[in-house]
Amino acid sequence: MTGGLELVARMAAVCLGRPVRPKSPTYLKVVSSVPPPGVVHVVSMRSDAVTVAPVFLALQQAGDVGQLIVDAGAGPEAGPVGRTLAELGIAPAHVRPAVGPGVGADAAVMAETAGAMMVAEAVLEELAPLVVVVSGSSDAAMAWSLAASKMQIPVARLEAGLRDRDWRDSREINRVLMDTLADALFATTADAAENLAREGIGQSRVHLTGSTAVDSLRRMLPRARACAAWSVRGLEPGGYLLVTLRRATAVDDDERLARIVEAIARLAQTIPVVLPLTDGERSRLTEMGDAHRLVAAGVRCERPLSYLESLSLQSRAAAVVTDSGTMQDEASALGVPCFTLRGVTERSVTLTHGTNALLGEDPSELADVRPRPGEPTPCAIPLWDGRAGTRIAKVLRSAYAFARVPRAS
Numbered sequence: 001m002t003g004g005l006e007l008v009a010r011m012a013a014v015c016l017g018r019p020v021r022p023k024s025p026t027y028l029k030v031v032s033s034v035p036p037p038g039v040v041h042v043v044s045m046r047s048d049a050v051t052v053a054p055v056f057l058a059l060q061q062a063g064d065v066g067q068l069i070v071d072a073g074a075g076p077e078a079g080p081v082g083r084t085l086a087e088l089g090i091a092p093a094h095v096r097p098a099v100g101p102g103v104g105a106d107a108a109v110m111a112e113t114a115g116a117m118m119v120a121e122a123v124l125e126e127l128a129p130l131v132v133v134v135s136g137s138s139d140a141a142m143a144w145s146l147a148a149s150k151m152q153i154p155v156a157r158l159e160a161g162l163r164d165r166d167w168r169d170s171r172e173i174n175r176v177l178m179d180t181l182a183d184a185l186f187a188t189t190a191d192a193a194e195n196l197a198r199e200g201i202g203q204s205r206v207h208l209t210g211s212t213a214v215d216s217l218r219r220m221l222p223r224a225r226a227c228a229a230w231s232v233r234g235l236e237p238g239g240y241l242l243v244t245l246r247r248a249t250a251v252d253d254d255e256r257l258a259r260i261v262e263a264i265a266r267l268a269q270t271i272p273v274v275l276p277l278t279d280g281e282r283s284r285l286t287e288m289g290d291a292h293r294l295v296a297a298g299v300r301c302e303r304p305l306s307y308l309e310s311l312s313l314q315s316r317a318a319a320v321v322t323d324s325g326t327m328q329d330e331a332s333a334l335g336v337p338c339f340t341l342r343g344v345t346e347r348s349v350t351l352t353h354g355t356n357a358l359l360g361e362d363p364s365e366l367a368d369v370r371p372r373p374g375e376p377t378p379c380a381i382p383l384w385d386g387r388a389g390t391r392i393a394k395v396l397r398s399a400y401a402f403a404r405v406p407r408a409s
Contacts, residue, residue, distance in 0.1 A: 054389025
């Protein structure tokens with residue numbers, strides 16, 4: 001192991017208080033006929049909800065596995081996670097905020113890894129699941145993986161093996177650390193599975209299943225197109241760009257953010273631009289004195305979009321401009337051109353088999369985005385067929401000794 005991987009290994013050893021060793025699949029004996037939830041799914045942002053939902057629904061269809069979704073971000077009633085899960089057909093009764101015995105609500109949304117681990121340990125001790133399912137690369141997901149592993153609870157890792165090799169980004173460290181800790185790893189592509197093999201993760205722990213985010217897309221696309229979010233806004237199919245920039249490298253530095261605003265304003269002179277903004281981003285742009293540039297250029301500054309609205313707008317956009325990993329996958333599945341304002345991406349298959357192109361890190365490159373003409377042509381990426389959740393559920397049910405939950409009569 002060299003470079004970033006050595007750092008990850010040291011972090012794991014310190015956090016767990018023991019050397020990190022490859023683990024074999026764990027088979028646990030059930031001591032109660034009707035235990036607490038056998039599966040706890042951890043989500044902390046909307047992209048996690050989109051990724052986890054197909055696994056939850058596939059296990060739910062089997063009807064004999066108890067499970068619960070824990071919202072490790074904001075409370076599910078008010079936050080984007082809860083709304084997205086509801087759109088995806090998961091009832092609020094199956095979702096709870098990450099608040100455990102003696103742990104206040106404020107601690108449940110702490111960004112610090114130590115605070116998130118404190119919450120995770122309290123909740124996992126209360127629920128005593130047989131396996132914890134995690135996805136994404138957030139600090140919260142990494143904290144729950146660490147807590148579960150420390151408590152000897154197996155971790156099932158969605159979106160395993162994604163790598164961009166940018167060790168300046170904490171998300172890359174989180175991805176490698178979470179994969180190292182996981183008991184079962186579900187890779188979205190062959191490239192991701194190969195990354196895991198190169199890092200010495202045993203083949204018995206790795207399962208090539210496809211993308212669950214694409215499962216959600218394929219299931220929800222008819223509804224998304226029916227809501228015609230483009231038409232509601234007076235836009236023509238194929239006649240606008242959808243721009244979403246959320247990474248800290250894009251929005252946390254005032255000078256860089258001002259350059260992004262300038263480039264988007266120039267871009268809007270050639271084609272209508274839809275730009276969702278959070279309240280915080282809108283206030284910040286106003287304080288910087290840059291909000292007027294967007295308005296003057298005709299940029300449609302929107303409130304944050306729901307999952308269905310975002311998918312609807314993506315499906316009929318001339319192109320998507322983003323720094324989101326999930327949107328890179330979605331654009332390729334839809335066949336919509338995607339331009340990513342990053343120098344590297346962990347979604348390498350979207351570059352080799354999809355519609356994605358890297359713009360680099362210079363915001364001025366945004367102004368030169370030109371979508372190609374013609375109808376979108378969805379990309380046939382292997383195993384992105386809408387059945388990844390079913391494959392993962394099958395592995396989970398066979399690998400862990402879940403107590404059978406009686407079916408409703």
